[in-house]
Amino acid sequence: MTLRDHTILVTGGSSGIGFALAQGLLARGNRVIVCGRGEEALAHAQATEPALITRVCDVTNAESRRALVEWIAAEHPDLSVVFNNAGVQSRRSFTGDHALDGLEQEVAINFTAPVQLIGELLPLLRRQERAVIVNVTSGLAFAPMADVPVYCATKAALHSFTLSLRHQLRHTAVKVVELAPPIVDTALGGDTRSDGTKSAGMMSPEAFATEALTLLDEGRDEVLIGQAIGTRQHGEALFQRMNGS
Ligand SMILES: NC(=O)c1ccc[n+]([C@@H]2O[C@H](COP(=O)([O-])OP(=O)(O)OC[C@H]3O[C@@H](n4cnc5c(N)ncnc54)[C@H](OP(=O)(O)O)[C@@H]3O)[C@@H](O)[C@H]2O)c1
Numbered sequence: 370m371t372l373r374d375h376t377i378l379v380t381g382g383s384s385g386i387g388f389a390l391a392q393g394l395l396a397r398g399n400r401v402i403v404c405g406r407g408e409e410a411l412a413h414a415q416a417t418e419p420a421l422i423t424r425v426c427d428v429t430n431a432e433s434r435r436a437l438v439e440w441i442a443a444e445h446p447d448l449s450v451v452f453n454n455a456g457v458q459s460r461r462s463f464t465g466d467h468a469l470d471g472l473e474q475e476v477a478i479n480f481t482a483p484v485q486l487i488g489e490l491l492p493l494l495r496r497q498e499r500a501v502i503v504n505v506t507s508g509l510a511f512a513p514m515a516d517v518p519v520y521c522a523t524k525a526a527l528h529s530f531t532l533s534l535r536h537q538l539r540h541t542a543v544k545v546v547e548l549a550p551p552i553v554d555t556a557l558g559g560d561t562r563s564d565g566t567k568s569a570g571m572m573s574p575e576a577f578a579t580e581a582l583t584l585l586d587e588g589r590d591e592v593l594i595g596q597a598i599g600t601r602q603h604g605e606a607l608f609q610r611m612n613g614s
Pocket of ligand 1: 380383384404405429457478549550557558
């Protein structure tokens with residue numbers, strides 16, 4: 370199924386990869402709902418793309434998520450595609466004192482919330498003739514960068530969950546896709562990105578979205594882009610090369 374003329378939810382669609390995907394999806398004639406926690410970022414996204422439908426939602430908050438799901442069921446009952454894209458990345462040193470700061474939140478945003486949202490949206494998705502769930506993992510799901518250890522573990526967990534979910538839904542009309550980006554120049558991880566000097570070699574969110582949407586249209590189960598192809602192929606064999614001694 371090609372991603373045209375659908376009603377689509379992109380979590381974390383107010384900035385970065387999610388916003389670039391939302392723009393690409395709008396250009397293909399879809400109705401696109403984006404959610405995020407920050408009202409300002411959502412307002413900015415809508416000012417840039419007036420056709421976007423925006424909704425404040427913290428996907429880790431059960432009440433906020435329930436409100437989103439109920440609103441979609443009432444206002445957009447034809448929702449047929451979900452991108453579980455919202456994510457955060459924290460550096461953690463287990464040789465220091467702050468290794469556990471914000472741990473639950475990182476796990477909740479990157480792993481628990483997508484699982485919960487899928488569970489809550491599946492009754493609606495299963496009513497559609499065809500539907501797609503796209504889980505955004507990372508090339509780091511397959512070979513971790515040691516300075517963002519929990520981030521990589523949450524992406525590995527989402528990869529694993531995606532395999533099982535795809536298997537469980539194989540006889541339904543709901544397709545389950547994994548989208549694994551390479552390093553993309555966004556605000557993810559805070560201080561290492563988007564400063565013009567450290568972004569060399571990174572893909573732009575727009576270039577990423579263009580390639581991702583083209584490959585998604587081909588109906589693949591896994592859409593791997595850039596470095597994610599190598600980490601998927603070689604997995605932990607790349608660990609030393611990526612992390613040094
Ligand atoms: N950039 C990369 O190099 C890269 C590589 C591989 C994979 N990825 C994955 O791509 C996805 C998008 O990342 P990005 O690089 O575009 O990062 P980003 O620019 O920081 O965007 C993250 C988005 O997620 C939203 N978000 C965060 N926590 C949320 C929550 N609890 N509820 C709802 N929305 C939330 C943010 O909005 P608010 O803060 O306003 O909520 C923001 O819109 C993530 O899953 C990331 O792991 C990125």
